[in-house]
Amino acid sequence: MHEAKGPPRRADARRNRERLLAEAQATFAEHGTRASLEQIATRAGVGIGTLYRHFPTRQDLLEALLGARFDTLTATGRTLLATRPPGPALTEWTHSFVAATTTFRGLTAEVAQPLDDETTRLHASCAAMREVGTELLRRAQESGTVRTDVTPTEFFVLVAGVAWAHEQGLPDSPARVARLLDLLFDGLHR
Amino acid sequence: MHEAKGPPRRADARRNRERLLAEAQATFAEHGTRASLEQIATRAGVGIGTLYRHFPTRQDLLEALLGARFDTLTATGRTLLATRPPGPALTEWTHSFVAATTTFRGLTAEVAQPLDDETTRLHASCAAMREVGTELLRRAQESGTVRTDVTPTEFFVLVAGVAWAHEQGLPDSPARVARLLDLLFDGLHR
């Protein structure tokens, strides 16, 4: 979906990039987004310098991993848009969103930033994801499943809030997310 | 509400403790909860060793500040309980909660932890606060304003999620929190 521009990289460079991404994924999952970059480099069997050449900042590394998630989320959204009625489509996509956003501690915060920050490298794949989400929301509103006065931004902010809340809680039960999202959709009143 | 146990401290120790708390408050407000502790010590005109003697960890320092907020929140809750009808009481208290929890970046995460962690030093004042919140929720439920199947934990988790979401967003408008809390109470459906 992105990358693969400019002159082709050398074979060893490509190989190292892949190893770094794989180890970063594992290490972040284990220690959260603030894990030691030196450790990631070591685990990938490369020097710290190599890590920094490929990913000048921690953000860049996170973004490479996040970009893939955004792309997946975009694809999932398109499928749902085509195959499910508006209401369930939105609900199911929201669950996917929280799941994708929650795989390691601290990720939510990283997601929240590019959501409305135009300058991020990530903005492209994030924007695509956001667009699909917006469309899902719009259709759910059209079909009368969701109140029409909710803006896409408000929707994303609230869902990200739930994702964050879930990320904090130690018992990582899938039932818990489902429950929280139900409460969000149905409201606390009545 | 807490502190003031064991032998009385020496005058200089008490004085330094106050200055540290004041500067910590200011510095955290300015740079978030990850501000440099050395800087706080310097600004308070004491050595770094003194800071660490008073507050062995960053958590301890944060907790000292947080404890005061919790106590305030508890008091506010008691007042609301006595002077307002159940529905508005809960709503207004929730607003106070978000406000108190949002005064500097990263605070929400610190609040979330002791919420269900028994081992924290903070647990006492947190528990009091939580109890008032629970009572406010219970009365709102009794009066028919809030659905009865919402547990206190779910309530706190969701409100903290909104607080976090609000903390992320750069435009720190009070209207935004109000809107998000309205959405949370009324739900996205319909």
Place this chain on the structure above:
DNA sequence: ACCCAAACGGAGCCTACCTCCGTTTCCGGG
């Protein structure tokens, strides 16, 4: 005025971040 426990302060060690540059590796042309 004297004493010593309490409190202070910062040098110094540790860990992690990140840069810089000498060394190694890939790979296309001869």
Place this chain on the structure above:
DNA sequence: CCCGGAAACGGAGGTAGGCTCCGTTTGGGT
């Protein structure tokens, strides 16, 4: 095949902040 140089590598070392340890200072009781 091998050779040259561009591309990529790796880690030493400078920087910053966290935290500890211990020699020095000071409050306040007698």
